[in-house]
Amino acid sequence: MLQSIKDSPLYRIMHPRSIVLCGASNSVSSMGTVLLLSLQSLGFEGPIYPVHPREKQVFGLTAYQSVLELPEVPDMAILVVPTQVAAQTLEECGQKGIRHAIVVTAGFKEVGGRGPEMEKELTAVADRYGISFLGPNCIGVTNPYHKLNTTFMEYENPPGFIGMASQSGSFVTQMFNYLKPFSLGFSAAFSVGNEARIDIVDCMAYLGACPHTRVIGLYIEGIKRGREFVETARCISPVKPIVALYVGGSEAGRRAGYSHTGALAGPDRLYDGIFRQAGVIRARSVTELFDFCWALGSLPMPKGNRLIIQTHSGGPGAVAADSCGRSGIDMPPLSRKTADRLRPHVPHTASIQNPVDLTFMKNPVEYLGNILKVLLEDESADMLLVYLLIVPKIAEQMMQELGFPQDKIPGEIQKFNESLSESVATLLKTHGKPIMGYTFRSLDEGVIQYLIARGIPVFPGHERAAAAMAAMVKYVRLREKILSSAGVANK
């Protein structure tokens, strides 16, 4: 395990002070140019040197005919050049003294024909000069904390806590937009491409040491260095959860992965074994991958497997109970003490069971405040799942009934939502038990965005919340196993 990201060959790739971009031109339809615009749009602060065989200027920047002509030795080179000239270009980078690179250029091992041979030429050059490089056939990296985005899509999110390493560039770039409604972002993200030298294990080691990364997400079509994967993950996972989506375990997924990246996949059972040893939580879909990252990266870990559901609608409570039950989560009855303490706060129609069904209770100050507090204090509960049905129109009506003038209402609702979500966040901190929401409405509505902003995940649908809770329980158990087998006392 790395003591510091500065010990990683990826450090300078993620923190370049200056970049040479080989293959940028003035045509917006060329990939190199799109990357240049991405770099500029996230506001990269160091100098960027475009290299192009003919252009003198590229989007306002002085362009150079060759890397050898650059006025300084940049920290990193990005290669978006034709396959045939990639090795030669890297050779010039080496001569210039550049020791870090991202090779975006494709057409190597993954296409067959002359491809594998050209890839060997490329790695030979890199080895000769001691160049650490990501790729080829990758879409690069994103490090929003360093205002660095070398991919072809705009990074739209705030810097976040999910560290991603992916054998498909799509699960970096196409997730920028996907993560937005959840107010999530990447701490650092890698597309590893053909992994000719730097591979997913190196990226995982980097993310393990990255101070902004609270949870690691992996997209895997096939792992080359199995033993190193397990050893590295096993060091990281007890302190930082790792979630992996592995698609090579089904016949259809294996074939698709092979034709995509030439990955050599193994059967599900083999990978399940690897993940278990490594303390890695397996996700079955892109949705689960990021749901699990959200929960594991935001919430305190549950001490056990027992969950209370709070709802004000019977049906939504029952479907969540069903999903939790199927996910292996226990739903114990409330303690008598809890039931007695709840009674004064709930209507007589309420069902003081588990799920706690508050029925027609309209006051969120009660059900996101006092009631939540009583439930969190129940010693038989390790986790809390809350159904959220807060219709914006109803909040508006409440304010009208309270006599607020129409023009003050939006401001009052905002203040109300802020204080409501603040009190939930305080309960989360005080009690150290995970609290999650689920809803069938848009995440944009009412108090939900406020809760999300304060670190309380709210999932669209009961089954996603139940799966995320189950992933947390699984993580805690895997962690215990690894720590106890390593002779470390459980914290």
Add this chain to the structure above:
Amino acid sequence: MLQSIKDSPLYRIMHPRSIVLCGASNSVSSMGTVLLLSLQSLGFEGPIYPVHPREKQVFGLTAYQSVLELPEVPDMAILVVPTQVAAQTLEECGQKGIRHAIVVTAGFKEVGGRGPEMEKELTAVADRYGISFLGPNCIGVTNPYHKLNTTFMEYENPPGFIGMASQSGSFVTQMFNYLKPFSLGFSAAFSVGNEARIDIVDCMAYLGACPHTRVIGLYIEGIKRGREFVETARCISPVKPIVALYVGGSEAGRRAGYSHTGALAGPDRLYDGIFRQAGVIRARSVTELFDFCWALGSLPMPKGNRLIIQTHSGGPGAVAADSCGRSGIDMPPLSRKTADRLRPHVPHTASIQNPVDLTFMKNPVEYLGNILKVLLEDESADMLLVYLLIVPKIAEQMMQELGFPQDKIPGEIQKFNESLSESVATLLKTHGKPIMGYTFRSLDEGVIQYLIARGIPVFPGHERAAAAMAAMVKYVRLREKILSSAGVANK
């Protein structure tokens, strides 16, 4: 099986020409009043008579002290009165000559104590006068085609094709908003409450005969008349798919359901058997329930189990292949003929396998037109799944490059999306094979809303699309079984 909905006791409940609302007042916080406002807001066209012990006028309508004083015999009564006076109120309805009712009032069998006894009194009155009634303890019905909504939430959607019968009112009312992003709506929806007389089997029979209903959704905590359920469903399911979410099969779901509606649930295996015999597709979550309804109600049925995935990103193709494989769907290689026909249309980097990965192909006219057509004509494919990554910004850039002035661009993009989705809809019709999309972006974007409007479901995430495709395959197989055991030639 009903020949016509007019033969159902529910017909007049769903098509009242006039309504008496017992329990409406001028206080907006009373449930009866909220129902009155719902009725008015959807624009119910017949007279509504509020009955209230003291008020003379209720929201601009003449109010009556008693049902007996009404100037005509309304087609239907809605009771939102205190539990203690419910039987007496229904008695007066009977005396007046009213033969249809919805009893929203709760506090009967579901609460214990005097509740079951009062429920018996209520049904005794109904039986004496021959009143067909839904409930008690239900939230009523929605029939957007008749501008009828007796629930406490506003119906926000266009009239649709999903017929819903639910043992929880939430899965009627709370789905109004949920279905919006999918441009779906109900054809008719019932909350059955305690099912004292009319039960979920009666509702299913109605929906089987309802001409606006193309697919039936059920939310079940426990079925009372098992044999009738199977017989009725078995008649309907070969012509109209039925999807059921049953939560009583897990211990947690069973307990939650029991405390919610007092339903007597059975183990999963029992219900799986019932559903299989009845030709009912089982959903595992609310998400699946409506996803399956969407696909089954929109698309032609697949002739077999073989699917082609079209993508322009390797990773999203691989995860979809994995999900399809795990859902039991075959992904055969393309025929040689198809591969030969595709080649002129795709870039040299494309992977002409299954998934078909078009890689960097920017022109949607190709991949939602010519290429889709070639794939649909492949005789080894029964279904088509298309990855949609259409970034609005990129469409805008394309238009700029084509030289359109800025102010014309939004209009041009709209025209473009319309013609694009129109051509997909035409292919759907011509080939009779189901086509579905999946995306990680918002469904509000670009061409997606246009595709959805033309009956092509686009799912958020590969796993949901794969599950929906698998549900269609399962439906076709169940239908075949039922038809062949009934000696009916397969159509």
